[in-house]
Amino acid sequence: MPSPLLRLTHLKSSKLSDQAMESILDQIxxxxxxxGDRLPSLRELVSQLGVSQTAVREALxxxxxxxxxxxxxxxxxxxxxxSSEILLRPxxxxxxxxxxTLLHAIEVRKALEVETIALAAERATSEDLxxxxxxxxxxxxxxxxxxxxxxxxxxxxxxIAKATHNPLFxxxxxxxxxxxxxxxxxxxxxxxxxxHEHRLHAELYESIVKRDASEARxxxxxxxxxxxxxVLKGFAALSCVGHxxxxxxSVKS
Numbered sequence: 001m002p003s004p005l006l007r008l009t010h011l012k013s014s015k016l017s018d019q020a021m022e023s024i025l026d027q028i029x030x031x032x033x034x035x036g037d038r039l040p041s042l043r044e045l046v047s048q049l050g051v052s053q054t055a056v057r058e059a060l061x062x063x064x065x066x067x068x069x070x071x072x073x074x075x076x077x078x079x080x081x082x083s084s085e086i087l088l089r090p091x092x093x094x095x096x097x098x099x100x101t102l103l104h105a106i107e108v109r110k111a112l113e114v115e116t117i118a119l120a121a122e123r124a125t126s127e128d129l130x131x132x133x134x135x136x137x138x139x140x141x142x143x144x145x146x147x148x149x150x151x152x153x154x155x156x157x158x159x160i161a162k163a164t165h166n167p168l169f170x171x172x173x174x175x176x177x178x179x180x181x182x183x184x185x186x187x188x189x190x191x192x193x194x195x196h197e198h199r200l201h202a203e204l205y206e207s208i209v210k211r212d213a214s215e216a217r218x219x220x221x222x223x224x225x226x227x228x229x230x231v232l233k234g235f236a237a238l239s240c241v242g243h244x245x246x247x248x249x250s251v252k253s
Contacts, residue, residue, distance in 0.1 A: 017058035154180035188233030
């Protein structure tokens with residue numbers, strides 16, 4: 001049975017590199033590779049792990065980013081001293097590996113969802129508004145309970161796309177749902193995010209009800225900026241399990 005890391009991985013293009021990364025981490029966890037040890041050559045890793053050179057290179061880049069290995073020019077890759085917690089909590093590792101992907105997704109969402117909500121404000125039917133309100137009620141209920149307050153957010157954004165009545169907008173936003181779920185889970189590491197989750201989505205809903213496309217665009221921009229800040233705060237919290245630099249990578253706003 002695949003580990004939690006691989007079960008959580010929805011990005012097909014990164015599956016083999018994730019598999020290679022997990023194999024190397026497993027060797028470190030079992031003491032086969034120890035701090036200071038030099039990793040096998042690229043060719044040897046390809047043969048050993050049964051994946052392509054590209055997957056191995058991506059895995060090594062990911063491990064460098066996590067502070068698990070150190071690449072030294074002309075010498076090779078060496079295992080660094082790593083907190084045991086990062087090896088025992090693969091779900092944390094998964095999110096750390098997806099940091100740049102999630103930030104890139106928010107960048108694309110700014111281009112896509114700002115116009116999506118403007119169209120929704122112009123086109124939403126009474127049935128669309130009822131569905132948005134239904135999801136908001138669930139958000140409010142969960143925010144007051146011990147349930148996660150973030151599980152409904154991706155479906156709220158999909159409901160906004162459906163309110164455009166444009167199948168291409170629906171398809172494009174739907175393609176982000178799995179990434180939205182990943183980003184939403186990070187909110188659990190940001191105390192203030194839980195408390196603001198319902199309010200921020202309620203403001204989006206209100207702009208649609210008012211049929212104010214201009215306000216809807218502004219609210220969505222603000223919402224996505226807050227989402228980006230929460231993702232970065234979540235990664236900063238997760239970085240405590242290892243030697244990960246929590247500074248934002250070079251992704252433009």
